[in-house]
Amino acid sequence: MSNNEKGTDLEPRSSGADVDQAGAAGPERFDNPGLPTHRDRATDRDPAAARRAERTVIVLFALSVLGTIGTVVAYIMVPTGESVENMRLSNLLLGLGLFLSMFGIGAAAVHWAKTLMSDHEQAEDRHPQRGDAETRQAAIAALGAGAEDSGIGRRGVLKGAVVSAVALAPLSVAVPLVGELGGDWNVSKFRHTLWERGRRLTRDPSGDPIRAADVTIGSVFHVIPEGLREGDHADHWIEEKAKAVVLMVRLDPADLTEAEDRRDWSYEGIVAYSKICTHVGCPVALYEQQTHHLLCPCHQSTFDISDGAKVVFGPAKRALPQLPITVDDEGYLVAQDDFNEPIGPSYWERLK
Incomplete structure (x- = not known):
């Protein structure tokens, strides 16, 4: 029995339209099905849920602030050269402080995006890198709408929390680094x-x-x-x-x-x-x-x-x-x- 009789396809595939099992020519392209139906979140439907999500984000940013402060305090208050136990305690406290500082910002950003920021699907056609004046104005308007939709402008406590956490977070790295740079460089x-x-x-x-x-x-x-x-x-x-x-x-x-x-x-x-x-x-x-x-x-x-x-x-x-x-x-x-x-x-x- 030949390979063709066994059902093995040894012929090159056609470069034209696809052919279905019945031999009929299929479409060369499909219509754009569009975006799926949007489903509102609990925070979109219930203002109380939105307020709870906002409080959660604020708490996470506050946790980051506490982690940064704890890192700086641990670096200053726990000396590392006195004993092995002090070295271990210092490393533990610095590690926990850095973790809380970075984790708080990351978790807050993720929860904010998932619960409070707009989750409507957006689609944009490709276009030259620099658009015309009308397109650029539309982009600026879209960015402004996004900022407005995020709620940061009308949520003062949330804005203060994110600014404080992001502004203080670098201290958890900068203070120990500066301390080391100012240390003993007598090689x-x-x-x-x-x-x-x-x-x-x-x-x-x-x-x-x-x-x-x-x-x-x-x-x-x-x-x-x-x-x-x-x-x-x-x-x-x-x-x-x-x-x-x-x-x-x-x-x-x-x-x-x-x-x-x-x-x-x-x-x-x-x-x-x-x-x-x-x-x-x-x-x-x-x-x-x-x-x-x-x-x-x-x-x-x-x-x-x-x-x-x-x-x-x-x-x-x-x-x-x-x-x-x-x-x-x-x-x-x-x-x-x-x-x-x-x-x-x-x-x-x-x-x-």
Whole structure:
């Protein structure tokens, strides 16, 4: 049986009028059916419903105003540098304030459009971009009619609510931004950390000093400087920790590839590197023992711990800064000096 006998259409379709199943020619175009019949809303029929909708919109705009004020107050009143709890509380309050500020305006605008503004369907024929004077006058009249239909002119409280919410909303972003712009721009502090000659390496977060004899081959330690919460830096120890965190690994010395000027920076296969990725500053802490690779979870930059923490994959462009270490008279691991270069990603005053 042929394909045509099976009912398969192998012939090209006609470019003329469509043909129905009976073989009769169909119309080449259909008449414009026009717009569907308009259905009035409850707010169109019932003035009480319109007033309720107006009050709802006003409440939503007022909620936006309260969110903006709350954001500014939270930014001013809740410091972020004193403790982790303060940081979490500040982030929570700022997030809630920003949400209410933006959500209030958005929800109010949507409810206003759905319940109070005109919902009559409109159709306009296409025309040249610039119309004649008569068309332009008609457009202006249509815009005026739309503004009148929205009710903003005769609803004073609603007008005040929308103006207040829209005018204050940028403050929820501008105040924190200006506060940060006016903050500490001394980037030179990134050149140095708490590490210095003789400062012991301690476990994070306990602060217990680490003996070299307790570090076995393949083991990984998250390290912070001894006395992190003491002395002049006690009030801002979180910032100091963020700069000074270290990942320490012990390898078989035979697996280490070390530059000539760094051969005394490790101790019997124990090496220490900054945990701050040189791409955008994420914490690098995923260590793969078999390959000696250290992975940044943010953008997958990969560093080879056995070869100077050089980049082997990903967007990072520089090796992790190394912390030169040795042991003291009691066998505890100590720093020989600060990192060999500024930690973290690039900035405009950095030479490397």
